[in-house]
Amino acid sequence: xxxxxxxxxxxxxxxxxxxxxxxxxxxxxxxxxxxxxxxxxxxxxxxxxxxxxxxxxxxxxxxxxxxxxxxxxxxxxxxxxxxxxxxxxxxxxxxxxxxxxxxxxxxxxxxxxxxxxxxxxxxxxxxxxxxxxxxxxxxxxxxxxxxxxxxxxxxxxxxxxxxxxxxxxxxxxxxxxxxxxxxxxxxxxxxxxxxxxxxxxxxxxxxxxxxxxxxxxxxxxxxxxxxxxxxxxxxxxxxxxxxxxxxxxxxxxxxxxxxxxxxxxxxxxxxxxxxxxxxxxxxxxxxxxxxxxxxxxxxxxxxxxxxxxxxxxxxxxxxxxxxxxxxxxxxxxxxxxxxxxxxxxxxxxxxxxxxxxxxxxxxxxxxxxxxxxxxxxxxxxxxxxxxxxxxxxxxxxxxxxxxxxxxxxxxxxxxxxxxxxxxxxxxxxxxxxxxxxxxxxxxxxxxxxxxxxxxxxxxxxxxxxxxxxxxxxxxxxxxxxxxxxxxxxxxxxxxxxxxxxxxxxxxxxxxxxxxxxxxxxxxxxxxxxxxxxxx
Numbered sequence: 001x002x003x004x005x006x007x008x009x010x011x012x013x014x015x016x017x018x019x020x021x022x023x024x025x026x027x028x029x030x031x032x033x034x035x036x037x038x039x040x041x042x043x044x045x046x047x048x049x050x051x052x053x054x055x056x057x058x059x060x061x062x063x064x065x066x067x068x069x070x071x072x073x074x075x076x077x078x079x080x081x082x083x084x085x086x087x088x089x090x091x092x093x094x095x096x097x098x099x100x101x102x103x104x105x106x107x108x109x110x111x112x113x114x115x116x117x118x119x120x121x122x123x124x125x126x127x128x129x130x131x132x133x134x135x136x137x138x139x140x141x142x143x144x145x146x147x148x149x150x151x152x153x154x155x156x157x158x159x160x161x162x163x164x165x166x167x168x169x170x171x172x173x174x175x176x177x178x179x180x181x182x183x184x185x186x187x188x189x190x191x192x193x194x195x196x197x198x199x200x201x202x203x204x205x206x207x208x209x210x211x212x213x214x215x216x217x218x219x220x221x222x223x224x225x226x227x228x229x230x231x232x233x234x235x236x237x238x239x240x241x242x243x244x245x246x247x248x249x250x251x252x253x254x255x256x257x258x259x260x261x262x263x264x265x266x267x268x269x270x271x272x273x274x275x276x277x278x279x280x281x282x283x284x285x286x287x288x289x290x291x292x293x294x295x296x297x298x299x300x301x302x303x304x305x306x307x308x309x310x311x312x313x314x315x316x317x318x319x320x321x322x323x324x325x326x327x328x329x330x331x332x333x334x335x336x337x338x339x340x341x342x343x344x345x346x347x348x349x350x351x352x353x354x355x356x357x358x359x360x361x362x363x364x365x366x367x368x369x370x371x372x373x374x375x376x377x378x379x380x381x382x383x384x385x386x387x388x389x390x391x392x393x394x395x396x397x398x399x400x401x402x403x404x405x406x407x408x409x410x411x412x413x414x415x416x417x418x419x420x421x422x423x424x425x426x427x428x429x430x431x432x433x434x435x436x437x438x439x440x441x442x443x444x445x446x447x448x449x450x451x452x453x454x455x456x457x458x459x460x461x462x463x464x465x466x467x468x469x470x471x472x473x474x475x476x477x478x479x480x481x482x483x484x485x486x487x488x489x490x491x492x493x494x495x496x497x498x499x500x501x502x503x504x505x506x507x508x509x510x511x512x513x514x515x516x517x518x519x520x521x522x523x524x525x526x527x528x529x530x531x532x533x534x535x
Contacts, residue, residue, distance in 0.1 A: 044268055044269070044270045045062055045065075045194065045195070045268055045269050045270065046062070046270050047059060047062045047063070047269060047270055047271065047278075047282075048062060059281070059285055060285055060288060060289065062269065062285075063269060063282070063285040063286055063288075063289050064198075064289050065194075065195070065198035065268075065289075066198075066268070066269075066286070066289070067109075067286065067289040067290035067291075067292070067293035067294075068198070068201055068202060068205060068289075068293040068296075069198065069201050069261075069379055069382075070109060070258060070261060070290065070293065070379075071205070071290075071293035071294050071296065071297040072201060072204070072205065072297075072372075072375045072376050072379045073150075073255050073257075073258040073261070073376060073379060073380075074102065074105065074253060074258075074294060074297040074298075074301070075205070075208055075297050075300055075301070075372050075375070075376065076150065076153060076154050076157070076372055076373070076376035076380075077153050077154055077156070077157025077158070077160075077346055077369060077372055077373050077376070078150065078153040078154070078157070078252050078428060078431065078432060078435075079252045079253060079301060079372075080157070080301075080304055080346060080368075080369060080372055081153075081157075081252075081345055081346050081349075081428055082245075082248050082249055082252035082253075082432070083098070083301050083304035083305045083308070084304055084305070084307075084308045084344055084345075084346070084349045085245060085248070085308075085343075085344060085345070086098070086245050086248075086249055086305050086308075086309075087304070087305040087306065087307065087308030087309035087310075087312065087313060088308045088309070088312045088313060088315070088341075088342055088343070088344050089241055089242060089245050089313075089341070090235065090238060090241075090242040090245055090246075090309075090313075091225070091229070091309040091313040091314075092221075092222075092225045092226050092228065092229030092230075092305070092306065092309045093229050093234075093235045093236065093238060093242065094229065094235060094242065094245060094246050094249065094305075095226065095229040095230040095302060095305055095306075096229060096230055096231060096232065096233045097246045097249050097250065098249055098253065098298070098301055098302070098305065099230055099231075099298065100233075101249055101250045101253035101254060102253060102294055102297070102298045102301075104250075104254060104472055104476070105253055105254045105258075105294065106290060106291060106294050107468075107469075107472070108254065108259055108442075108443065108446065108472075109258070109259065109290050109294075110287050110290065111259075111446045111447065111450045111461075111469070112259045112260075112446055113283070113286045113287065113290065114283050114450060114456070114459060115446065115449055115450050115455075115456070116267065117271065117273075117279055117282045117283050117286065118273070118279060118283075118455070118456050118457070118459045119455060119456075120267070120273055121390075122260060122261075122267075122386060122390055123259060123260045123390070123442070123445060123446055123449070124140075124143075124260050124386060124387045124389075124390025124391050125390040126445075126449050126455070127139055127140075127390070127391065127445055128390055128391050128392075128393065130449065131517070135510070135513060135514075135517075136391060137391075138510055139391070139441055139445070139514075140387065140388075140391035140392070142256075142438050142441040142510075143256060143257060143260060143387050143391075143438065143441055143442070144384070144387065144388075145434065145438060146255070146256045146257050146434070146435050146438035146441075147257045147380060147383050147384045147387065148412065149431040149434040149435045149438075150255060150257060150376075150380055150431070150435055151377065151380045151381075151384070151413070152412060152413045152416060152427075152431055153428060153431050154372075154373050154376040154377040154380055155176055155179050155180065155373070155377055155413045156172070156176070156373075156413065156416065156427070157346060157369055157372060157373035157376075158175065158176075158178075158179040158369075158370055158373030158374055158377060159172050159173075159174075159175025159176045159178075159179055159373075160172070160175070160346050160347050160369065160373075161175075161346075161366045161367070161369040161370035161373060162174075162175040162178060162179075162370065163175055163347075164347070164350045164362060164363075164365075164366035164369075165363060165366045165367070165370070173414065176413055176414055177414075179373065179374070179377060182374070194268055201375055201378075201379075204371045204372075204374065204375040205296065205297075205300075205371075205375070207367065207368065207371040208300055208368050208371045208372055208375075209296070209299075209300050209303075210368075211364050211365065211367050211368025211371065212300055212303040212304050212307070212365075212368050213300075213303055214364050215303065215304075215307045215353065215357075215361060215364065215365060215368075216303040216306060216307055218307075218357055218361060219306070219307045219310050219311050219357070220310070221306035221307065221309065221310040222310060225309075226302070226306055226309075229309075230302070244483070244486060247436075247479050247482060247483040247486075248432055248483065250436075250476065250479055251432050251433070251435060251436030251439075251479075251483055252432055252435075254439060254476060255435060256435065256438045256439050256441060256442035256443075257380070257383040257384075257387065257442070258383070259442040259443075259446055260383060260386065260387050260390070260442060261379065261382060261383040261386060269282065276458075279459065280459075283459070307353075308344065308349070311352075311353075311356055311357075312342055312344065312352060312356075314341065315341070315342045316338075316339045316340065316341060316342060317335040317336050317337070317338050317339070317340050317341075317342055318335075318337055318338060318339055319342075320335045320342055320352055320355065321335040321336070321337055323355050323356065324351070324352075324355040327354075327355050329351065329354060329355050331351045334348055334351060345428060346369055349365065350362045350365045350366055350369075353365050388404065430487075432483075433483060433484055433487045436483055436484070437481075437484050437507065439476055439477065440473070440477050440511050440514065441514070443469075443472075443473045443476065443477075444473060444511070444514040444515060444518060445514065447461075447466075447469040447470070447473055447518070448514075448517070448518040448521060451465075451466050451469075452521060477511070484504075488500045
């Protein structure tokens with residue numbers, strides 16, 4: 001992406017800016033601004049010129065790719081498990097929550113893309129230049145924890161898929177190692193060209209759509225109930241279990257590291273940031289492409305929710321046990337002989353599909369999960385790479401960066417993989433909570449920086465966007481705090497309560513720091529009374 005580096009010495013809002021929001025590094029030992037971090041993109045996608053239409057399919061095609069890579073985070077195994085649990089616990093009643101979460105996610109991704117288009121930097125790089133050292137390190141740590149948590153779900157999901165496809169011959173730990181190795185292999189696929197890499201991700205999304213779409217056609221969900229659940233924001237007869245599931249959907253869909261990832265994928269397009277029209281046009285086409293990509297991901301998620309809502313809502317363990325026993329399934333012991341409501345995860349989901357609809361349903365389900373796990377593992381690795389180099393100004397070879405970020409998730413994943421493949425629901429719940437509480441560390445910075453005219457100039461958020469962003473951020477944070485409290489209380493351990501209380505205090509202090517920084521930066525009279533360099 002083209003852009004000039006004519007740094008203005010005047011301080012506007014705590015940032016140094018040029019015409020379209022290039023910003024300087026407040027660190028006392030900044031990396032030279034002319035140095036370009038080497039990413040995986042060495043080839044650039046040219047944008048067709050001299051097309052004067054209001055809308056051009058040729059230009060949309062040139063901008064197509066990054067949004068679909070971003071949308072894969074909405075289709076990772078953690079999301080798929082949240083979908084199937086939503087269907088089994090609440091039927092069709094919570095699809096409107098999934099739709100709402102996807103729309104909020106699109107708006108947040110729009111802000112991330114706009115920040116990148118205007119400044120030429122992704123969110124981690126802007127954080128590196130705007131926050132002083134201690135809060136910057138803390139922010140990086142929080143985001144890294146979220147990435148590791150998501151990565152564990154993705155790798156474990158792929159390993160479970162391999163276990164199902166091999167009829168148990170590939171144990172979980174072996175599946176983890178296979179996934180880690182083939183992820184490295186696929187990550188170097190971009191050496192054959194950026195467009196080929198984007199085509200690979202497009203192929204994996206297609207595999208998911210066909211796999212879960214097959215299950216949808218096989219089960220034949222009630223279309224009237226589906227549409228009612230999608231557009232009627234109400235949950236008749238719902239209790240605590242359904243409420244917790246609704247909160248889990250939001251936590252699973254809106255993922256913090258994905259906001260840091262988005263612009264990292266967009267910088268491969270040739271845009272001259274000195275030209276207002278090109279910046280405006282890029283914002284438009286990236287938003288359209290992201291909307292299309294997230295619409296497709298939403299449809300795939302609906303496939304999964306609808307399958308389990310139609311086939312397994314209100315089913316008991318006793319009913320499933322009897323049917324699996326009648327079909328000769330070797331997994332009958334997964335479902336105890338009681339009348340408790342059926343609880344499913346990715347592994348049990350495949351098993352119950354086999355019991356109800358035959359072996360083909362299981363294998364096609366496993367293929368879809370494998371595509372979800374493999375694709376999201378690759379994007380998770382990219383997230384780790386860009387977050388690491390953005391926060392730390394890493395200037396080492398690409399292979400070393402990938403090896404470092406991949407290694408951070410290997411040890412905890414291998415530890416978890418030593419457990420029984422049939423009993424991993426507890427891990428997914430913990431990881432969902434872990435990721436959900438990290439959301440403020442993406443939402444608050446992105447809302448702050450995209451609202452600053454000193455960074456965004458005329459492309460800064462308007463008043464309506466700011467108000468909406470604040471409301472969304474507060475709502476998401478409140479929902480996730482509730483989710484965290486409910487989960488901690490369910491553990492019934494005084495020791496856990498004590499450590500959770502101390503951790504929550506530190507957590508809230510840091511969130512308040514980010515909020516106060518945002519408030520002071522956005523309101524210059526207050527900014528003069530606060531010195532954030534004291535950290």
